Amino acid sequence: MKKHNFSAGPCILPQSVLQKASAAVLNFNDLNLSLIEVSHRSKDFVDVMENARSLALEHLGLQNKGYKALFLQGGASLEFLMVANNLLENKAAYLNTGTWADKSLKEARMLGEVIEVASSKDQNFNYIPKNYSVPNDVDYFHCTSNNTIFGTQLKEFPKTNVKLVCDMSSDIFSRQMDFSQFDLIYAGAQKNMGPAGTTLVVIKEDILGKVSRQIPSMLDYKVHISKDSMFNTPAVFPVYVSMLTLEWLKDIGGLAAIEKINNEKAALLYNEIDRNPLFKGFVSNKEDRSNMNATFNLTDDSLNDRFNSLWTAAGINGLKGHRSVGGYRASMYNALPIESVAVLVDVMKELELGA
Known part of the structure; x- marks a missing residue:
């Protein structure tokens, strides 16, 4: 798979x-x-x-x-x-x-x-x-x-x-x-x-x-x-x-169709970042957030290994943040299905339940 x-x-x-x-x-x-x-x-x-x-x-x-x-x-x-x-x-x-x-x-x-x-x-x-x-x-x-x-x-x-x-x-x-x-x-x-x-x-x-x-x-x-x-x-x-x-x-309908999909993907992930007390977005102003690249950190670094194990086990690839920012970066380009974002959100919720 x-x-x-x-x-x-x-x-x-x-x-x-x-x-x-x-x-x-x-x-x-x-x-x-x-x-x-x-x-x-x-x-x-x-x-x-x-x-x-x-x-x-x-x-x-x-x-x-x-x-x-x-x-x-x-x-x-x-x-x-x-x-x-x-x-x-x-x-x-x-x-x-x-x-x-x-x-x-x-x-x-x-x-x-x-x-x-x-x-x-x-x-x-x-x-x-x-x-x-x-x-x-x-x-x-x-x-x-x-x-x-x-x-x-x-x-x-x-x-x-x-x-x-x-x-x-x-x-x-x-x-x-x-x-x-x-x-x-x-x-x-x-x-x-x-x-x-x-x-x-x-x-x-x-x-x-x-x-x-x-x-x-x-x-x-x-x-x-x-x-x-x-x-x-x-x-x-x-x-x-x-x-x-x-x-x-x-x-699939050009830019109008893909913009709608991209907005839905971004909203799904950012809503979880804002809701989940274990996560914090890197970007200071919400209006400046990218729909393509969501950057975020854990609020407790001691959970890093647990989170890394969870998303790796869920079949997620490429989530580590750039070395100049650290933390995590979820790149949600056009071809990424919303189902993949949902898997990541589920992992974030699972980390919260086990914390």
């Missing part, structure tokens, strides 16, 4: 997607060749790439609105540098809400002036800063929508006249919103979309070509757009699995 996978990433994927991907590794499109053997220039794989890019724009409501979707490599970590290379001419503004936001800010500083408009570092990133202002004279404003390690999530985004850039690696395709407010979105696949190895970039094409620096070809979004995400050999298997996952999401 498959375990209840709360891993923060690489994370759980839909079982139907895994089955189709497994079959394609053995025999792709009845070619009697493996998916990972065929040429990325073949019609069969070009169709995969085009479908994956089209589905990404469709889910985000950005078709025919001047946006391009790319599947690149290097993870979100490379996007920290690519964003600055392509958009930073004089100075940029960054919101610092966690480890990955902090790293994106560090990379951008190599290429120009960076203003940190607000930070929650003073309390180990356990809240989302409020009431900050975005300067009007910056090239772009960068934020991270969901902070995987610390369990915080932006529920609102600033209204600004400057370009809005967002790292959505850990909550892409998990909720509805007006995605046209963003000029550039990027997301590593290994949270809600596919296996590690590819990164989705969705970019409004007319914001490019405005910087004076010469951009290395591999870091130039215009180059990748001109080659339809095929400037170099793409990560064939991760792109294919991402396409299957986006098809699965469409089949």
Whole structure:
């Protein structure tokens, strides 16, 4: 029986997607060749790439609105540098809400002036800063929508006249919103979309070509757009699995359907954290809690071994918190069924009964 996978990433994927991907590794499109053997220039794989890019724009409501979707490599970590290379001419503004936001800010500083408009570092990133202002004279404003390690999530985004850039690696395709407010979105696949190895970039094409620096070809979004995400050999298997996952999401009703499911999962777990005296949430403000990553601790450390034994015996995987936070982290990405959350809640109740 498959375990209840709360891993923060690489994370759980839909079982139907895994089955189709497994079959394609053995025999792709009845070619009697493996998916990972065929040429990325073949019609069969070009169709995969085009479908994956089209589905990404469709889910985000950005078709025919001047946006391009790319599947690149290097993870979100490379996007920290690519964003600055392509958009930073004089100075940029960054919101610092966690480890990955902090790293994106560090990379951008190599290429120009960076203003940190607000930070929650003073309390180990356990809240989302409020009431900050975005300067009007910056090239772009960068934020991270969901902070995987610390369990915080932006529920609102600033209204600004400057370009809005967002790292959505850990909550892409998990909720509805007006995605046209963003000029550039990027997301590593290994949270809600596919296996590690590819990164989705969705970019409004007319914001490019405005910087004076010469951009290395591999870091130039215009180059990748001109080659339809095929400037170099793409990560064939991760792109294919991402396409299957986006098809699965469409089949179950898209972002409207998955947002409802994700809200139900989060409510189930957070209600137990708040009710059960043995547990305490890491995030200081309930309105800042992430629907994707619930971070929590035991109120009595002497119960750690007992709790660890209970959830392990229940077939739960990936519940340990990040070393910078400690405690526990339940990552509830799109493909995690609510039944798995119910199993975790039952374990938490069992610990309380035995305490």
